[in-house]
Amino acid sequence: xxxxxxxxxxxxxxxxxxxxxxxxxxxxxxxxxxxxxxxxxxxxxxxxxxxxxxxxxxxxxxxxxxxxxxxxxxxxxxxxxxxxxxxxxxxxxxxxxxxxxxxxxxxxxxxxxxxxxxxxxxxxxxxxxxxxxxxxxxxxxxxxxxxxxxxxxxxxxxxxxxxxxxxxxxxxxxxxxxxxxxxxxxxxxxxxxxxxxxxxxxxxxxxxxxxxxxxxxxxxxxxxxxxxxxxxxxxxxxxxxxxxxxxxxxxxxxxxxxxxxxxxxxxxxxxxxxxxxxxxxxxxxxxxxxxxxxxxxxxxxxxxxxxxxxxxxxxxxxxxxxxxxxxxxxxxxxxxxxxxxxxxxxxxxxxxxxxxxxxxxxxxxxxxxxxxxxxxxxxxxxxxxxxxxxxxxxxxxxxxxxxxxxxxxxxxxxxxxxxxxxxxxxxxxxxxxxxxxxxxxxxxxxxxxxxxxxxxxxxxxxxxxxxxxxxxxxxxxxxxxxxxxxxxxxxxxxxxxxxxxxxxxxxxxxxxxxxxxxxxxxxxxxxxxxxxxxxxxxxxxxxxxxxxxxxxxxxxxxxxxxxxxxxxxxxxxxxxxxxxxxxxxxxxxxxxxxxxxxxxxxxxxxxxxxxxxxxxxxxxxxxxxxxxxxxxxxxxxxxxxxxxxxxxxxxxxxxxxxxxxxxxxxxxxxxxxxxxxxxxxxxxxxxxxxxxxxxxxxxxxxxxxxxxxxxxxxxxxxxxxxxxxxxxxxxxxxxxxxxxxxxxxxxxxxxxxxxxxxxxxxxxxxxxxxxxxxxxxxx
Numbered sequence: 001x002x003x004x005x006x007x008x009x010x011x012x013x014x015x016x017x018x019x020x021x022x023x024x025x026x027x028x029x030x031x032x033x034x035x036x037x038x039x040x041x042x043x044x045x046x047x048x049x050x051x052x053x054x055x056x057x058x059x060x061x062x063x064x065x066x067x068x069x070x071x072x073x074x075x076x077x078x079x080x081x082x083x084x085x086x087x088x089x090x091x092x093x094x095x096x097x098x099x100x101x102x103x104x105x106x107x108x109x110x111x112x113x114x115x116x117x118x119x120x121x122x123x124x125x126x127x128x129x130x131x132x133x134x135x136x137x138x139x140x141x142x143x144x145x146x147x148x149x150x151x152x153x154x155x156x157x158x159x160x161x162x163x164x165x166x167x168x169x170x171x172x173x174x175x176x177x178x179x180x181x182x183x184x185x186x187x188x189x190x191x192x193x194x195x196x197x198x199x200x201x202x203x204x205x206x207x208x209x210x211x212x213x214x215x216x217x218x219x220x221x222x223x224x225x226x227x228x229x230x231x232x233x234x235x236x237x238x239x240x241x242x243x244x245x246x247x248x249x250x251x252x253x254x255x256x257x258x259x260x261x262x263x264x265x266x267x268x269x270x271x272x273x274x275x276x277x278x279x280x281x282x283x284x285x286x287x288x289x290x291x292x293x294x295x296x297x298x299x300x301x302x303x304x305x306x307x308x309x310x311x312x313x314x315x316x317x318x319x320x321x322x323x324x325x326x327x328x329x330x331x332x333x334x335x336x337x338x339x340x341x342x343x344x345x346x347x348x349x350x351x352x353x354x355x356x357x358x359x360x361x362x363x364x365x366x367x368x369x370x371x372x373x374x375x376x377x378x379x380x381x382x383x384x385x386x387x388x389x390x391x392x393x394x395x396x397x398x399x400x401x402x403x404x405x406x407x408x409x410x411x412x413x414x415x416x417x418x419x420x421x422x423x424x425x426x427x428x429x430x431x432x433x434x435x436x437x438x439x440x441x442x443x444x445x446x447x448x449x450x451x452x453x454x455x456x457x458x459x460x461x462x463x464x465x466x467x468x469x470x471x472x473x474x475x476x477x478x479x480x481x482x483x484x485x486x487x488x489x490x491x492x493x494x495x496x497x498x499x500x501x502x503x504x505x506x507x508x509x510x511x512x513x514x515x516x517x518x519x520x521x522x523x524x525x526x527x528x529x530x531x532x533x534x535x536x537x538x539x540x541x542x543x544x545x546x547x548x549x550x551x552x553x554x555x556x557x558x559x560x561x562x563x564x565x566x567x568x569x570x571x572x573x574x575x576x577x578x579x580x581x582x583x584x585x586x587x588x589x590x591x592x593x594x595x596x597x598x599x600x601x602x603x604x605x606x607x608x609x610x611x612x613x614x615x616x617x618x619x620x621x622x623x624x625x626x627x628x629x630x631x632x633x634x635x636x637x638x639x640x641x642x643x644x645x646x647x648x649x650x651x652x653x654x655x656x657x658x659x660x661x662x663x664x665x666x667x668x669x670x671x672x673x674x675x676x677x678x679x680x681x682x683x684x685x686x687x688x689x690x691x692x693x694x695x696x697x698x699x700x701x702x703x704x705x706x707x708x709x710x711x712x713x714x715x716x717x718x719x720x721x722x723x724x725x726x727x728x729x730x731x732x733x734x735x736x737x738x739x740x741x742x743x744x745x746x747x748x749x750x751x752x753x754x755x756x757x758x759x760x761x762x763x764x765x766x767x768x769x770x771x772x773x774x775x776x777x778x779x
């Protein structure tokens with residue numbers, strides 16, 4: 001066929017142009033730092049249908065904390081804590097403008113804080129003050145007002161005594177201040193706890209919240225600042241927490257695992273290649289196909305996705321072992337054949353290679369059905385990479401591989417091991433095999449349990465978790481994992497809904513279900529609430545027989561009430577524009593869909609058994625929803641684990657159809673070993689105490705796509721004396737074990753579960769496939 005080389009030449013040149021274009025795109029990405037990597041684990045989370053509001057709220061809360069690191073520098077006494085904190089702050093400042101530091105505060109901060117609310121002081125009441133004003137007799141209130149007049153020390157007061165005889169505004173300010181244990185001492189933010197004094201420093205990264213460059217620059221600065229604090233005060237203690245610390249750990253861990261998995265795979269594959277093919281030339285060509293595959297995967301993902309997740313690169317490092325299969329199969333079939341037969345060999349091998357590639361890509365394509373943006377990236381990354389590597393082998397290798405490759409002793413020995421496998425049939429071995437498999441699968445199913453906890457997606461260091469919990473306890477911080485999402489058509493409607501929720505939460509605080517809450521409406525009451533409180537104050541203080549008149553009688557004086565002024569409500573926009581809103585500003589979501597929204601954070605909401613009572617409160621107030629992010633995402637994981645189980649069943653049906661089109665009634669023999677291997681892998685994990693989760697199920701998809709290749713290659717040349725197909729299958733399985741099996745070493749539990757499933761499943765698929773070859777050919 002003289003036209004074959006010409007057509008092949010055109011395909012090779014066309015593919016070369018495509019590769020050059022991808023190489024140019026890759027160079028453009030790397031040279032301009034345009035390849036944006038994502039380390040935020042929220043980007044991996046499933047998007048729940050009809051839950052856009054909660055997703056957006058969670059994202060805004062995460063963005064608010066994504067660049068912030070909170071640091072407590074403590075010592076047995078305040079002067080020592082102050083000295084150590086000053087040294088820490090100086091070290092951060094010397095590091096340059098990459099971090100914004102908030103530590104020293106002006107002496108006029110309290111005055112500015114009080115001054116902002118002063119114009120609204122007659123319309124701001126706490127719940128306790130409101131209940132007291134509504135129920136307590138006027139003469140008792142007047143007695144308290146007179147007593148306060150003669151008390152030398154008390155709450156801060158704004159204006160004259162007769163302007164606010166009960167000092168309601170001072171009480172409101174004290175209640176707001178009591179929501180946080182942070183105080184200003186010597187122009188610094190401070191907090192006390194655990195018998196120590198702490199200075200509070202807040203650091204904020206500039207630029208994107210999850211920038212890899214910013215994360216790499218952050219940790220050396222923090223380490224240097226800690227060293228400076230300890231050098232200044234050896235007894236000092238530094239406690240820090242924040243999302244950037246977790247992101248930096250994730251980035252470092254992913255970077256380390258990419259090298260461990262990728263280099264480990266390459267090292268193992270290199271040894272196998274040298275042993276099987278007597279040199280490095282086949283390895284260089286296989287490395288070329290892998291390089292083209294990785295180049296294509298990165299280029300396409302960069303075009304399709306705004307950011308590439310680091311977990312995609314960790315997973316994609318295992319692409320090395322999978323893409324290896326096509327090059328290995330080529331060189332195994334070239335063993336012992338003269339170079340001039342390579343075109344005929346390619347024509348014979350192309351159909352079975354295409355079938356093997358397509359069945360593998362089916363697994364990756366079905367992986368894209370998972371509700372994780374990151375997993376969709378993995379599907380695209382791996383599917384495109386494998387296709388590109390395969391095309392490189394099929395269209396370039398006949399031109400690049402022109403030397404004769406002889407069977408060496410190792411390759412001949414390994415290929416001949418196929419003859420040692422017995423064949424299943426009407427014999428005693430089949431009975432023993434069936435009983436053993438049935439018993440093992442049955443025992444595994446009896447111990448099988450599932451665990452879809454979202455926390456399996458990450459593996460945070462215990463020290464970070466401990467410091468986060470300690471800092472949260474010292475600062476009395478609310479949890480961002482459980483909150484109320486409050487929506488309404490107007491800003492004032494949001495505030496009113498918050499007030500309705502707080503009224504119901506008071507009982508939950510009283511019975512210990514909850515420690516408290518943090519809401520925007522504590523600082524900016526609804527317009528109706530402000531008007532009602534202003535009217536209540538005017539009636540009980542300035543009205544006939546009110547507090548001011550009764551107090552004047554007690555004092556023997558005549559006190560005229562101040563002229564009533566029109567109520568000008570405090571607006572959310574004014575509050576947001578003032579520095580006083582900084583601690584809670586992120587809870588006001590503002591314009592949200594067709595209306596407005598806010599988030600109410602909860603303190604002490606740790607017991608999932610009590611979440612039902614909190615959710616019941618939300619159901620009583622229109623537009624309010626209780627969000628348990630951990631529980632909801634775990635529920636979604638469970639639902640999609642079940643869904644992906646049905647996808648696996650469908651994929652087996654599709655693959656079986658493809659096999660039967662090629663091999664007829666013998667097609668099941670290529671599929672049955674993989675099905676049994678998958679069942680045994682799950683059984684073994686259950687017996688080892690590993691719970692079933694979504695990532696185990698996702699691994700079963702890939703075991704199907706890869707394991708069935710072994711049946712395809714062996715069915716194509718089923719003779720027991722055939723050495724090339726079994727050599728190819730064995731080397732391919734070993735490479736996949738090196739690639740995916742190394743994921744079992746990952747510190748991320750989800751990836752480790754995936755790796756263990758692949759480790760067992762691929763090995764068992766390789767072990768069982770020769771047993772199912774046609775007995776007619778096995779004889």
